[in-house]
Amino acid sequence: MTVPLAGIPLADHEAVYAALEQAGFTDLWSSEVAGTDAFTPLALAAAWRPRLRLGTAITPVFTRGPGLLAMSAAALAEAAPGRFQLGIGASSPVLVRDWNAGRFDEPFKRTRDVLRFLRAALRGETVDEVYDTFTVRRFTLERPPAVPPPVLLAALRPGMLRLAAAEADGVILNWLSADDVCTALAELGERRPAFEVAARIFVCPTEDADHARALGRRLITGYLTVPAYAAFHRWLGRQESLGPMWAAWAAGDRRGASAAVPDEVVDALVLHGSPERCRDQVRRYADNGVDVPVLALLPTPELTAGGAAALAGLIPRLGPGDAGEGR
Numbered sequence: 416m417t418v419p420l421a422g423i424p425l426a427d428h429e430a431v432y433a434a435l436e437q438a439g440f441t442d443l444w445s446s447e448v449a450g451t452d453a454f455t456p457l458a459l460a461a462a463w464r465p466r467l468r469l470g471t472a473i474t475p476v477f478t479r480g481p482g483l484l485a486m487s488a489a490a491l492a493e494a495a496p497g498r499f500q501l502g503i504g505a506s507s508p509v510l511v512r513d514w515n516a517g518r519f520d521e522p523f524k525r526t527r528d529v530l531r532f533l534r535a536a537l538r539g540e541t542v543d544e545v546y547d548t549f550t551v552r553r554f555t556l557e558r559p560p561a562v563p564p565p566v567l568l569a570a571l572r573p574g575m576l577r578l579a580a581a582e583a584d585g586v587i588l589n590w591l592s593a594d595d596v597c598t599a600l601a602e603l604g605e606r607r608p609a610f611e612v613a614a615r616i617f618v619c620p621t622e623d624a625d626h627a628r629a630l631g632r633r634l635i636t637g638y639l640t641v642p643a644y645a646a647f648h649r650w651l652g653r654q655e656s657l658g659p660m661w662a663a664w665a666a667g668d669r670r671g672a673s674a675a676v677p678d679e680v681v682d683a684l685v686l687h688g689s690p691e692r693c694r695d696q697v698r699r700y701a702d703n704g705v706d707v708p709v710l711a712l713l714p715t716p717e718l719t720a721g722g723a724a725a726l727a728g729l730i731p732r733l734g735p736g737d738a739g740e741g742r
Contacts, residue, residue: 416435416442416443416444416709416710416712417444417445417446417615417709417710417711417712418431418432418443418444418445418456418457418460419431419445419450419451419456420712420726421712421714422718423723425451425455425456425459428456428459429459429463431726432459432460432463432464432467433463433464434727434730434731435467435730435734436464436466436467437731438730438731438733438734438735439734439735440467440730440734440735441468441735442467442470442707442709443456443457443460443464443467443469443470444469444470444471444472444502444613444615444707444709445469445470445471446471446472446473446615446711447471447473447474447475447478448510449510449514453471453473453474454471454474454487454490454491457469457470457471457491457495457499458490458491458494461491461494461495461499462494465495465498466498467498468498468499468500469491469498469499469500470500470501470502470567470613470707470709471500471501471502471503472502472569472587472589472613472615472709473502473503473504473506473587474487474488474501474502474503474504475503475504475505475506475510475511476504476506476522476525476526476529477505477506477511477515477517477518477519477522477525478506478510478511478515478517481529481533481536481549481551481554482536482551482554484503484533485532485533485536485537485554485556486556488501488533488564489536489537489558489559489560490558491564492537492560492562492563492564493558493560493561496560496561496562497562499564500565500566500567500585500611501533501537501564501565501566501567502566502567502568502569502587502613503526503529503530503533503567503568503569504526504568504569504587505519505522505523505525505526505569505575505643507519507641507643508641508642509641520548521547521548522643523574523575523578524548525548525549526568526575526578527547527578527582528546528547528549530568530578530582530583531546531582532544532546532551533566534566534582536554536555536556536559537556537559537560537563537564537566538563539555539556539559539563540555541553541554541555542554542555565584565585565609565611566583566584567579567583567584567585567586567587567611567613568582568583569586569587569588569589570586570587570588570599571588571589571599571643571644571646571650572646572647572650573602573650576599576602576603577602577603577604579603580602580603580604580606580607580610584610584611585611585612585613585706586603586610586612586613587613587614587615588612588613588614588615588705589614589615590615590617590638590644590648590684591614591647591651591684592683592684593683593696593699593700593702593703594683594703595651596614596700596703596705597703597704598651600612600703600704611706611707612704612705612707613705613706613707613708613709614700614705614707614708614709615709615711616686616697616700616708616709616710616711617631617634617684617685617686617713618685618686618693618697618710618711618712618713618733619631619685619686619687619693619713619714619715620687620688620689620690620693620717620729620732620733621687621688621715621716621717622687622688622689623715623716624687624688626716627681627685627687627713627715628678628681628682628685628687630685630713631676631681631682631684631685631687632673632674632676632681633673634685634713635660635673635680635681635684635685636660636664636669636672636673636676639657639660640660640661640664640672645657645661653680656677656680657680659675660672660675660676662675663675685713689732690733691732693733694733697710710733712733717729
């Protein structure tokens with residue numbers, strides 16, 4: 416499950432984490448956009464639920480210096496030895512430039528360089544290296560983790576997918592359908608042992624299809640107009656279905672762009688229906704090669720009206736059941 420959950424104070428998440436574990440969820444994965452940072456919700460989980468696996472999806476490679484990113488990852492790996500995975504990625508110009516006053520230059524090279532730095536630094540090595548996008552002089556972690564965390568790479572198109580396959584411990588997919596998984600994974604070639612595929616999957620567990628599709632259209636318009644995601648979906652073959660959205664967006668017609676997203680695209684990218692139906696749709700991702708399906712729970716009329724009681728009733732219906740069932 417993606418954490419923290421919207422509408423619940425972070426200090427109150429101990430009960431949420433307990434309910435997720437009881438329902439059979441094995442992993443908690445954070446994100447980092449404009450809510451919490453990627454590490455704090457997982458640090459709490461490391462203390463509260465010492466059996467759950469933890470992961471970031473993702474920590475941007477531009478918004479922290481390489482050394483600070485290594486320290487944050489090492490601290491969480493020390494708090495949750497053998498249970499933490501660090502997911503990194505380029506993020507977007509809006510988050511990096513507009514919100515964090517950074518430069519978003521050469522994202523592929525920056526991601527590759529940070530990946531290479533982290534692999535060395537988290538092993539406790541002294542890094543004294545001139546990379547293409549930055550230079551590090553004699554950096555050594557004072558507290559290298561006894562169990563270096565795997566480093567996963569967020570990837571969309573072939574170049575980043577192949578980098579993940581060659582140099583990372585896994586890959587993180589986002590904003591794709593169950594059928595799209597096969598297209599993405601074909602770029603990885605033969606996977607190395609222990610290489611993991613994680614995918615964030617947006618889930619709106621309500622039978623109010625109008626609500627789910629309206630919310631899905633807003634999300635798709637907000638995300639898939641970002642150049643990297645637009646290129647990703649062109650590569651996946653959605654030029655015809657999403658072309659009118661991109662044209663309206665380019666013309667400054669935000670409302671028209673949202674209205675132009677076809678139902679079939681929403682239904683493929685934002686799972687909705689009963690919790691049981693959503694769970695069955697999530698299993699299709701696993702059937703197509705995803706090792707760690709990471710649900711991102713979206714608001715529903717039932718959750719809004721029912722509050723904590725509705726959430727408590729929903730979590731077991733979304734979960735995989737017996738915690739021993741595995742991912």
